[in-house]
Amino acid sequence: MNNFASDGWFKDEFHKRYAESAKEIGRFNLAVFGKTGVGKSTLVNAVFGAEVAKTGIGEPVTKESTLYLHTSGFFGLLDTQGLEIGVEGDRVIKDLAKLIQDRRRKPQSEQVHVAWYAIRFGDRRFEETEAAFIRKLADLGLPVVLVMTQVPTSPTGAYHPDAVEFAQQIDARGLPVHGARVYLTNAKADDFSGQQVHGLQELVDATFRCAPAGVEDALTAAQKVDLKRKQDQANTVIAGAATAAGAAGATPIPFSDAVVLVPIQLGMMARISAIYGIEVDKAAMASIAATAAATQAGRTVAGNLLKMIPGFGTVGGGAINATVAAGFTGAIGAAWSTVCLKLGEGKLRGVNGALDTESVRALFLDELKNQISRLRLNAREK
Numbered sequence: 001m002n003n004f005a006s007d008g009w010f011k012d013e014f015h016k017r018y019a020e021s022a023k024e025i026g027r028f029n030l031a032v033f034g035k036t037g038v039g040k041s042t043l044v045n046a047v048f049g050a051e052v053a054k055t056g057i058g059e060p061v062t063k064e065s066t067l068y069l070h071t072s073g074f075f076g077l078l079d080t081q082g083l084e085i086g087v088e089g090d091r092v093i094k095d096l097a098k099l100i101q102d103r104r105r106k107p108q109s110e111q112v113h114v115a116w117y118a119i120r121f122g123d124r125r126f127e128e129t130e131a132a133f134i135r136k137l138a139d140l141g142l143p144v145v146l147v148m149t150q151v152p153t154s155p156t157g158a159y160h161p162d163a164v165e166f167a168q169q170i171d172a173r174g175l176p177v178h179g180a181r182v183y184l185t186n187a188k189a190d191d192f193s194g195q196q197v198h199g200l201q202e203l204v205d206a207t208f209r210c211a212p213a214g215v216e217d218a219l220t221a222a223q224k225v226d227l228k229r230k231q232d233q234a235n236t237v238i239a240g241a242a243t244a245a246g247a248a249g250a251t252p253i254p255f256s257d258a259v260v261l262v263p264i265q266l267g268m269m270a271r272i273s274a275i276y277g278i279e280v281d282k283a284a285m286a287s288i289a290a291t292a293a294a295t296q297a298g299r300t301v302a303g304n305l306l307k308m309i310p311g312f313g314t315v316g317g318g319a320i321n322a323t324v325a326a327g328f329t330g331a332i333g334a335a336w337s338t339v340c341l342k343l344g345e346g347k348l349r350g351v352n353g354a355l356d357t358e359s360v361r362a363l364f365l366d367e368l369k370n371q372i373s374r375l376r377l378n379a380r381e382k
Contacts, residue, residue, distance in 0.1 A: 010266075010291075014284040017270035022073055025274055026109035028211070028218040029076035031096070031142065033133070034118035039149040039187065040079065043118060046187035047200055048075050049224050049277070074277060075222035078112060089129060093136045100140055113215050114207055115142045117177075119170075121151045121163050121184075126170050138176035143210035146170070146177040147203060151184040152195055159184055178210040200225045221277050227341060234272045234340070238333030241268035242326040249325030265329055269336050276340040282355060283340070286348070289357035290339055290364035327375045335367035 030048075032040045078099075096112075103111045115137050119126055137144050148167060152160045167182040174180070183206055185199030204225045211219055220229050244264050273283035339360055342348050348363070350356045 010288055011284045013266055014270055014287055015280060017267045018274060018280045018283065020267075021271040021274040022280075024217075025074060025221050026107075026215065026218045027074055027076050028215050028222045029078065029110075029112050030207075031078040031112050031115040032118065033092070033115060033137070035120075035123075035130075038118045038120040038123070040116075040118050043116075043147065043149055043185065043187045044077060044079075046197065047204060047225055048077075048222055074218050074274075089133045089136075093133065093140075096137075096142075097140055100142065108212075108214050109218065112142060113211050113219075115144045116147050116207075117144055118147045118149050119182075120149050121160070121166065124162065124166055126166075131173055131175060134175050134177060143212075144175075144177045145179075145203065145206050145210065146175065146182045148182050148184045149187065151186050151199070152193075153186070153198060155194070157198070178206050217275075221275050224277065224344065227344070230275050230277075230344070231337065231341065233275050234333070234337040237268055237271045237275070238330055238337065241265065241333055242330035245329035246322040246326030249322040261325055261329060265332055268329070268333050272333065272337050272340055276337075276344045278340055278343050282343065285355055285357070286339060286343060286360045287336070289355075289360040290336060292361055327372070331368055331371035331375065334371045335364050338367045339364050 030044070032044055034040050078096075100112055117130075117134050117137070119130070134144055134146065148163065151163045154160075163184060167184060170182050171180065183199060183203050185203055186195055186197055187200065189195060189197050204223050207223075208216065208219060208229075217233070220226075220233050223229075241264050245261050248260055248264065269287050270283070273280070273287070278286070339348070342363065348356050348359045
């Protein structure tokens, strides 16, 4: 990167760019239904991150009819206290119908996009009142994904035969649910029994397929399961930023004036942070630590790296031309994407859980060097 005026300026500008990205991405809103105690909160937390919905052991803890928002702002959760079959079902549908109708007049980020209906394998019973509720959900125009929770598997990964039979019985009802089937899951590992988490990727894929057009970016940012989707979207952002940087370098830029690339690179890093769902303050701190590797020594560190890029120095005075600008920006983006991936996995933390800035800096610089080395190798092969 380049020599910034101050960390304070960088942090403020990063927050500004992150807010712009967050506004463009919007929010994915999910309604979750099911009887009390079926594991809705555990399921939601496993897909969208810890503490999205409060969870506990032994008793239901979700509060009455309220909307929980993930702290990143990319996820909204509409949850009931727990469906009391034959008592609360009609009231919930009535309230939901009004909510959906009201929100349809609002921006898409305020609308309800998909519903999950959860049933627990251990109950081994699916009542007609539940089937009726699901039909009414579909009648409201809401895509419904039917999920079975706490499904045990064998050491080889095979579903419990009773779960398969239970799912087939429900599938035979022909309910208006996505894929005309039940998705079998287990959202929490159990070391004592040896049960592992499974089915979440398939559930996320189903949710993407039935979500309305226009919310894919928000769902990508909100969910924590499918990291490849995040990487693919980050790569698209990196490619766009590299192209913009190349255009800025169409007229060679003196290295001392390379600050003109900063807005492009900063916007790219903020957008990638949002895609990975990294909270803005943590992302800003990490980005300062990361770019310090290329700024604290000013021209010395960054200049030495730039010299590794094919094309640098071919213009008098070692100017940054289109090839160098695009290559260096792309390398920064790829390195930052790797950092965000690790942050999203809960890594790069110190012993007290705080951000380990030294690890962030080291990882970023290592990846930056690797990316530039790849640029040199690719140039030689051409």
